[in-house]
Structures are given as C-alpha cells and as structure tokens.
Amino acid sequence: MAANILAWLPGAVSHWQEQAGPGVEVLLGQPPAPEAVLPALVGAALAGARLPAAAVPASLGKPGWQHLPDFDTHILVCTGPRCCFRGAGTLAQRLKAQLAAAGLARRCLTTSTGCIYPCNQGPVIALYPQGEWYRVSDEAALVRVVHEAIGRGRRLADLLLEDRPQTRSAPVPERIPT
Numbered sequence: 001m002a003a004n005i006l007a008w009l010p011g012a013v014s015h016w017q018e019q020a021g022p023g024v025e026v027l028l029g030q031p032p033a034p035e036a037v038l039p040a041l042v043g044a045a046l047a048g049a050r051l052p053a054a055a056v057p058a059s060l061g062k063p064g065w066q067h068l069p070d071f072d073t074h075i076l077v078c079t080g081p082r083c084c085f086r087g088a089g090t091l092a093q094r095l096k097a098q099l100a101a102a103g104l105a106r107r108c109l110t111t112s113t114g115c116i117y118p119c120n121q122g123p124v125i126a127l128y129p130q131g132e133w134y135r136v137s138d139e140a141a142l143v144r145v146v147h148e149a150i151g152r153g154r155r156l157a158d159l160l161l162e163d164r165p166q167t168r169s170a171p172v173p174e175r176i177p178t
C-alpha cells in the first residue's frame with residue numbers, strides 16, 4: 001500500500017495544486033494501524049511538489065492504470081467487521097507477503113472487500129475463477145491456500161467453506177426483454 005501511495009501521491013498533489021493553487025492542504029482521516037505511515041508519505045509528497053512543476057507532472061493516474069490487470073486468480077479478502085474481529089485486519093497484507101514469497105504475486109489480483117456474508121465462518125477469502133471460498137483461520141491455513149490451492153490448483157476440502165447453494169442454474173436469456 002505504501003509503495004502504491006508513494007507512486008501516486010506526488011502527481012496527485014501536483015494536480016491538486018494546479019486546481020487549487022500552491023497552498024493546497026491535504027487532510028487525512030484516522031488511518032488504521034497498517035497505514036500509520038501515511039502522514040509521513042503525504043508530507044514527503046507535499047515537499048516534493050514544491051519542486052519545479054515539470055519535475056512532478058500533474059496526474060491523478062499512472063499510465064499502467066489504464067489497462068485491466070493481467071492475472072490468473074482473483075482473490076477476494078473479506079475485511080468486514082466480523083472477519084476483522086477474527087483476525088482479518090492484516091490478512092490481505094499477510095496474503096500478499098505469502099504470494100510474493102511463493103513467486104505467485106504477479107499471477108494474482110488481491111482485492112480487499114467489505115462483508116461477503118459467511119461471517120460465522122470467517123476469516124474468509126474467495127478465489128476466482130476457481131469459485132472456492134476458504135476459511136483462513138491461521139497462518140498455516142494461509143500458507144496452504146497460497147501454495148496448494150493457488151500455486152498447485154488443489155481444492156482444500158478441509159478449509160473450504162460449505163458449498164454455496166446453486167442459484168444460477170436458470171439459463172441466461174440471449175436478449176434482455178424490452
């Protein structure tokens with residue numbers, strides 16, 4: 001997260017300065033603990049933005065953010081309140097660290113979500129296109145999901161959440177009726 005913000009913030013500050021003038025002020029809400037570094041990053045970006053305008057082109061985006069990401073597995077990480085109560089507050093970070101250590105980071109897109117409903121079975125992560133939802137209750141489970149389910153394509157029956165009801169069996173109409 002910090003690296004993403006560092007890449008984005010200087011251009012964004014230049015953009016805000018272009019819009020509002022050089023006295024732009026950046027206000028932050030209370031960051032959660034993992035983002036406690038944010039105020040220092042914003043300060044550094046503001047300091048950098050005092051460089052000549054050409055040094056930090058105004059931009060709210062980066063060229064690489066123009067395209068859909070390339071990945072094999074989309075991982076949804078629930079950061080809803082019940083999963084966080086069960087330890088999911090740092091789950092996305094720990095997952096990304098495990099993916100990187102396993103050499104799988106570039107094959108996966110990790111997205112933190114709000115509640116995705118099977119709260120009682122949390123912490124929950126879901127893999128797509130596999131359609132597998134797992135309970136990741138500790139680091140050992142996380143390592144297995146990364147190495148076995150994502151890395152080797154194995155279905156981990158003992159960690160899978162109970163099967164979802166099949167609610168999508170109706171054929172999709174070729175045309176939406178007018």
Ligand code: FES
Nearest residue numbers: 080083115117119
């Ligand atoms: S809070 Fe995670 S599934 Fe509801």
